[in-house]
Amino acid sequence: MAPHRIALLFNANKVYDRQVIAGIGHYLNSTRVEWDLFLEEDFRSRMRDIHQFKGDGVIADFDDPEAAEALRELHIPVVAVGGSYHDPAQYPVGVPYIATDNDRLVRLAYDHLIEQGLSRFAFYGIPATAGSRWAQEREHAFRAIVSAENVEGIVYEGSPTTAGGWGEAVEHLVSWLSDLPKPIGIIAVTDARARQLLQACVIGGVAVPEQVAIVGIDNDPMAQLLNRIPLTSVIQGAEEMGRTAAHVLHQMLRGMDCSTTRVIVPPVGINVQVSSRYQPMRSPHVMRASHYIRQYGCLGIKTEQVADYVGVSRTVLEEHFKRELKQTVHQAILKHKLDTACELIINGDTTLADIAIRCGFTSLQYMYAVFRREYDCTPRQYLELHRKAAAS
Known part of the structure; x- marks a missing residue:
């Protein structure tokens, strides 16, 4: 039996569309469904000539205002993907609709x-x-x-x-x-x-x-x-939207009537x-300095540069930091560098040598020494401890 020919009409220059397409791919890889997929070569959604499509089904982004009109006269199964509406009358009639909430x-x-x-x-x-x-x-x-x-x-x-x-x-x-x-x-x-x-x-x-x-x-x-x-x-929940859309289209290709199907997919969570991470601060000097450190803390800045940016003397800035944060400006810069390094280590996409450079440490050996002093472990041991904590 020849595979079904399916058109995916999405603009994959957007992360949302790419994730929906990924969800469709996951569905195909986890089932015995065989589809011959059509996407534009540049992964853009174009409705031109869609009425001439000699295929078996379509999954389309109905946030595109042209989609509903262009696909209305297409006499093959169509599954719509898009945003949810507070007014139910806004949903397209007679088309299964998978929505982000x-x-x-x-x-x-x-x-x-x-x-x-x-x-x-x-x-x-x-x-x-x-x-x-x-x-x-x-x-x-x-x-x-x-x-x-x-x-x-x-x-x-x-x-x-x-x-x-x-x-x-x-x-x-x-x-x-x-x-x-x-x-x-x-x-x-x-x-x-x-x-x-x-x-x-x-x-x-x-x-x-x-x-x-x-x-x-x-x-x-x-x-x-x-x-x-x-x-x-x-x-x-864009990948789940893609999986759901593929499942609905699969059912339609097997003869099921899904014209009234509407699925609202909730978000996965928040990164x-x-x-x-709002923290109330009394001192405008500390507030302004903290903003500067977050931008440039990994670029080798010193306390004097932070004080110059804030517009006060180093002594005054240090007094405000000790009163508000119970630490020196240097300690705040070091904490930012360590926090950034820890996040990169946990993500696992960057070598330790590159992390040391990106976080403003003078060498990998120096980053190791700082980790031992501050955390009583090496960067590799820090990653192992994090993995164990996440698994427990």
């Missing part, structure tokens, strides 16, 4: 910021367009939460991302951040928007997370690589990083 994505981010002790909140979204219905749903979820809980909630949609308008957009974003009441927790509609917030905070001298704690959505590795300050992000 936009309400719970925002709720998870909000609850995390509440747990950090914050009482003011903002949402950084994107301007409304036909293709950003999912973003408007997340904005609606935020407005509903702050309204129900009677807390302060500020919404800013900003400008579309374009090369020509980027300079002006950043100026407006910096101005918005500067005018916000602080401390405040901000939920960004995506990690891409969260990365813009982090950049604007650096430009505007806004301390993260002491003044602004930031949570994104997507857990996008690319966004993490482009930030000096590691980003907290909600992890969507908590520095950007949201």
Whole structure:
């Protein structure tokens, strides 16, 4: 029997779409299903000529406004993947729909910021367009939460991302951040928007997370690589969406009627990083210095450079650090370097020699000596202890 010919209509330049496709692949690898998959060579979703597709089924991203219209007259099984809607009337009729739970994505981010002790909140979204219905749903979820809980909630949609308008957009974003009441927790509609917030905070001298704690959505590795300050992000259940969509299409190909099927997939969890770990600080000098250390602590900075950035003498800064954090500026820099090294060691994607360089240690031997002094173990032993603790 020839394999079924299936079209996957997704824009795999986005981490969400890639994870959905990965979920489809996992389903195929865990079953005896054999599909001949069609994707555009550049992994972009195009509806051109789709009405001429001589295949057996389609799984498509219905966040694309063209998808529902283009596939309406296609007389083969179609499974829709997209964002959830607070209004059930917004779901396409007669098409099985697998959705990410936009309400719970925002709720998870909000609850995390509440747990950090914050009482003011903002949402950084994107301007409304036909293709950003999912973003408007997340904005609606935020407005509903702050309204129900009677807390302060500020919404800013900003400008579309374009090369020509980027300079002006950043100026407006910096101005918005500067005018916000602080401390405040901000939920960004995506990690891409969260990365813009982090950049604007650096430009505007806004301390993260002491003044602004930031949570994104997507857990996008690319966004993490482009930030000096590691980003907290909600992890969507995108792979589960892909597996579910493939399972539903498999059932339809076997003759089952799934036209009324609707599955809302919750988020997997939240990857908590520095950007949201809010700690109240009384001293503005310590707050500003901590922000600088998080950006440049692994680049060999010294106490004098931190004091110059803050705009006070080394003696004054040391007094504030000892009073507020019970440690010296040098100890704070060293702690940042060690925390970064420990995270890289646990991830296991980088050699110890590269970790020593990336974290600002003068040599691998020196990093070993610091680990023995601070943790009474070597970096390799630290990893073994972490694995044992995780397994127990």
